[in-house]
Amino acid sequence: MAKLWLMAVLLLLSASVGSSMYRPENQPHFPRPDETQIAEIVNDLWNRYRPSYQSRFNKHPRRFPMFSLAVRIPYNNKMQQYDVSRVNDDTENVWRKIIKCDVYASKTMVAATVxxxxxxxxxxxxxxxxxxxxxxxxxxxxxxxxxxxxxxxxxxxxxxADHAEYRVLKHFNTLMKNINRNDFLLFYVPASPCDQKCASETSRFSILEKIHVITEWRNHAVVFSKVFKPKGGEEVPVGNLTGALERLGEKVGLQNILRCDGSVPCTSCSSGKDVTPFCYGINAPKPAARDNPPSTSVNVPPGGNANAPSKTGQKKKNNNNNENPGGSTNVDEEGWQIAVQRRG
Structure with missing residues (x-):
């Protein structure tokens, strides 16, 4: 009888250990993508999912609204790297949803415009x-x-306005379903966080409390392309810009915030204990890259010069992305184009 009891205990223990081995938190911990890989991922997502629409008013050009997206990117064991080509949310479905001012939410992506x-x-x-x-x-x-x-x-x-990143974070529950903590969670927004709302400690529209959810994934990053500049072109004091990034860094780790301007690689916003000047200085030069491979010209996020072709195998081209925001177009407080319609 004692032997039978012992065998039963051993079987229960082995079953418990075996099942725990397959829990996401007990799976192998893969290294976070480096700045070059993150640049390739961002450029791929930009080319596929950047939204645009034709203005109803003929005097206005095509519009590229401020947007944000959060994406779960799985690890490819054969490639030995995170594989953005496995993010297969249909481009047309994403566009259709967010251009209608809805929030697109799936198990792998949440996206919204302002x-x-x-x-x-x-x-x-x-x-x-x-x-x-x-x-x-x-x-x-x-x-x-x-x-x-x-x-x-x-x-x-x-x-x-309800900012795009704020709207995305309000729908993060879909990404939490069947969570695999070894996925790479990338949170993208075209401009760095504004100090008055997004990274404010007092605004009800602040993302500081909600953004901490991305740390549920072992590897995560907050990425932006341009330095925040409000409507009208007024420059925000450097202290305000660095303060916004520092407060965001306290939630997700400053080393996990990067500026990806379209060129390869991205730039980490962490320089030791300080914020990298390229992440808050509109005219600051991009620092020398530790590993900067040759690049060729393709579609790039605003402010970018060139990027390397994606290694993800993504072939579908976004024909809406041939224009680069800038010039004489109006700029919203996140540093992005807006369409202004007043009643006559």
């Missing part, structure tokens, strides 16, 4: 208004942006 008044009148006039206070002022339970514009436009403050 929700800004009055830009929504150009981007998604028939979308439902989610702002309850606006609906209350308009004395309605449900309205489209066009209906608000036609009946009670005074109920919305000009320039009011």
């Amino acid at each position: 929700l800004r008044w009055p830009n929504v009148l150009d981007q998604c006039p028939n979308a439902q208004v989610p702002w309850k206070k606006v609906l209350k002022k308009c004395r309605s339970k449900s309205m489209t942006w066009d209906e608000v514009n036609n009946t009670c436009s005074g109920a919305v403050r000009f320039g009011r």
Whole structure:
């Protein structure tokens, strides 16, 4: 009887150990992609998923709204690196969803554009208004942006916005389903965090508390392309820009924040205990790369010069990405193009 009892205990122990070996937290820990690999991943995602739409107003060019995305990228054992080609969310589905001002959310990706008044009148006039206070002022339970514009436009403050990264973080629960902590979690936004909202310690639209969720993945990174510059072109004091990055670094690790301007490799925003000048200086030169391979010209994020061709095998081209934001176009407070429509 004692022998039978002992055998039963041993079987239970072996089953417990065996099952725990296959839990994500007990799987092998792969190294985080280096700056070159992250640049290739970002450029691939940019070329596939950067949203754009044709303005309803002929005098305006094609619009490239501020957007953000968070992506789970699996590790490819054969390639011995993280493989962005396994991110197979359909480009058209992602575009269609976020251009209509919805949030795209799957088990591998969350994406959204900024929700800004009055830009929504150009981007998604028939979308439902989610702002309850606006609906209350308009004395309605449900309205489209066009209906608000036609009946009670005074109920919305000009320039009011829900930032793209804030909207993405509000829908992070889909990425948490069947989480594999050995995936690489990349959180992308075109501009560095603004000090007044995104990286503020007092704003209700701050991402500082929510962004900590990305540390659920062992390997994670927050990536941006341009240094934040508000509408009108006023320069933000350096102390404000570095402070915003430092506060974000306290949540995700400064070494996990990178500026990827389209060239290869990206630049880490951590220089010891200090913030790398290239991450807060609009005219700061990019520091010499530790490993800078030859590059050829392809589509690049704003501010970029060139990048190396992707090694991911991605062949589909995003024909909406041939324009580079800049020139005489209006710039929103995140440093991105906006479409402004005022009632005449």
